[in-house]
Amino acid sequence: MNSSDMNDDLKYELITAYIDKQLSESETQEAKKLIDSENDFYNRYVFGTDVPDYEKIFGYAGYRLDRKTQSVPEFGWTVRSRSGGLMINRIEPNSPAARAGLREGDVIMKLDGTDAYTADFDATAGKTVKLSIKRGESPETEIPMTVGTREVNNFSLAAQPHPTAQQLKVRESWLRK
Numbered sequence: 001m002n003s004s005d006m007n008d009d010l011k012y013e014l015i016t017a018y019i020d021k022q023l024s025e026s027e028t029q030e031a032k033k034l035i036d037s038e039n040d041f042y043n044r045y046v047f048g049t050d051v052p053d054y055e056k057i058f059g060y061a062g063y064r065l066d067r068k069t070q071s072v073p074e075f076g077w078t079v080r081s082r083s084g085g086l087m088i089n090r091i092e093p094n095s096p097a098a099r100a101g102l103r104e105g106d107v108i109m110k111l112d113g114t115d116a117y118t119a120d121f122d123a124t125a126g127k128t129v130k131l132s133i134k135r136g137e138s139p140e141t142e143i144p145m146t147v148g149t150r151e152v153n154n155f156s157l158a159a160q161p162h163p164t165a166q167q168l169k170v171r172e173s174w175l176r177k
Helices: 005-019 025-036 041-044 053-058 096-100 166-177
Strands: 064-075 077-082 083-092 107-111 128-134 142-146 147-160
Touching: 053 064, 083 096, 096 142
Parallel strands: none
Antiparallel strands: 064 147, 077 083, 083 107, 107 128, 128 142
């Protein structure tokens, strides 16, 4: 399906919403202009890289977008379960794991004295930890590592208190489909 077909489908839905009295004539005309515009929705948001104004979009249905920034640990490794621990498959160059001297094939047995399978790796962002590792046939050894951090954005939708009748109508039409 190309963007022209999608525009036709959108226009059909728009006319249907107008006929069903879900949209006023001015709202219908405004939406039609947006669909017909040079920077149409699909070229900008579906096929392009523009980010829609989600707060405005969800606001139509009486929702608000809650953003929460969180620091998460950055180790710089890829691991898998092997040999009674977490075997390092790959280490990113210049990562916390690389700076600590870890190698591909090392098996992480413990994190700060806790078994690697049950340790809370998520709570280590920005902290210096002790990793008990098994390397080849050598006995288990402890290696200190300062865990990196990176910021991630988490989003959630929350219903606004006291939505208008129009917002409830929009919300109901969204949830019905």
